[in-house]
Amino acid sequence: xxxxxxxxxxxxxxxxxxxxxxxxxxxxxxxxxxxxxxxxxxxxxxxxxxxxxxxxxxxxxxxxxxxxxxxxxxxxxxxxxxxxxxxxxxxxxxxxxxxxxxxxxxxxxxxxxxxxxxxxxxxxxxxxxxxxxxxxxxxxxxxxxxxxxxxxxxxxxxxxxxxxxxxxxxxxxxxxxxxxxxxxxxxxxxxxxxxxxxxxxxxxxxxxxxxxxxxxxxxxxxxxxxxxxxxxxxxxxxxxxxxx
Numbered sequence: 118x119x120x121x122x123x124x125x126x127x128x129x130x131x132x133x134x135x136x137x138x139x140x141x142x143x144x145x146x147x148x149x150x151x152x153x154x155x156x157x158x159x160x161x162x163x164x165x166x167x168x169x170x171x172x173x174x175x176x177x178x179x180x181x182x183x184x185x186x187x188x189x190x191x192x193x194x195x196x197x198x199x200x201x202x203x204x205x206x207x208x209x210x211x212x213x214x215x216x217x218x219x220x221x222x223x224x225x226x227x228x229x230x231x232x233x234x235x236x237x238x239x240x241x242x243x244x245x246x247x248x249x250x251x252x253x254x255x256x257x258x259x260x261x262x263x264x265x266x267x268x269x270x271x272x273x274x275x276x277x278x279x280x281x282x283x284x285x286x287x288x289x290x291x292x293x294x295x296x297x298x299x300x301x302x303x304x305x306x307x308x309x310x311x312x313x314x315x316x317x318x319x320x321x322x323x324x325x326x327x328x329x330x331x332x333x334x335x336x337x338x339x340x341x342x343x344x345x346x347x348x349x350x351x352x353x354x355x356x357x358x359x360x361x
Contacts, residue, residue: 130219130227135235138197147196148239155185156243160250166259179262180319186247186272187315189240190280191308197232198287225348229284236280244272271318271330278337283308285344 138144159182166178219227251263286307314333317323 127219127223127227127230130224131231131234134228134231138200138231138235141200144196144200148193148235151192152189152239152243155189156246158182159185159247163251163255163259163263175258175262176321178259179265179268180321180325182247182263183268183272184316184319186240186244187275187279187319188312189243190236190276191283191312193236193239194232194280194283195287195308197236198284199290222349225288225345228288229281232284233277233280236284237277240276240280241273244269267325267327267330270327271325271333274330274334275315275337278334278341281341282311282337282344285341285348289344289348 138148162178162182166175248264248269251260255263314323314336318325318329318333323329
């Protein structure tokens with residue numbers, strides 16, 4: 118089978134997934150409202166920053182703002198991933214979908230890409246807006262800290278990996294759970310504690326240096342690769358259809 122033949126069914130699945138997400142109210146609310154909130158809060162943080170009264174100084178203030186942006190590629194995919202399998206099953210569309218000429222690898226790859234791609238684009242978009250506002254609307258110490266190149270280096274490096282982690286974890290619960298809300302809650306129990314290393318970095322408990330970001334990226338690559346292999350092994354078409 119050629120690369121073109123493999124990619125065509127995956128692209129068709131991705132287009133179908135994106136259409137489904139646009140019709141799902143909770144997913145659209147999550148994809149629209151949360152990014153706006155995660156953009157507004159850091160901007161307010163910049164506008165209200167006062168070096169004399171701020172606890173922790175400028176580095177902590179910028180780190181707190183950055184934490185919102187790192188949360189974006191983790192939280193946005195969670196709802197979509199929880200819906201990915203159990204939502205199809207509840208709507209009665211999973212069985213027809215699995216009769217299409219898609220291998221398990223292609224099916225999961227299409228599902229993952231349809232979640233990760235928009236989450237990454239939204240995350241990048243709101244961060245670029247934030248840096249643009251910081252560039253034209255701030256000055257002095259807060260401007261220098263906000264535009265320090267190590268932050269975008271870490272953010273653009275980790276965002277796709279964080280989105281992949283959130284998606285694969287959420288899909289694992291979506292396959293097993295009986296209710297979308299249960300899948301979402303279980304995902305949250307796993308995803309939020311996993312943000313602790315990033316919290317240590319943005320609060321400057323661990324220096325936000327390139328080597329730190331590279332170490333976190335290496336760990337996420339290993340985790341994502343492991344989750345992908347586990348997903349391929351655990352995915353069972355008959356169980357996914359018949360679970361209730």
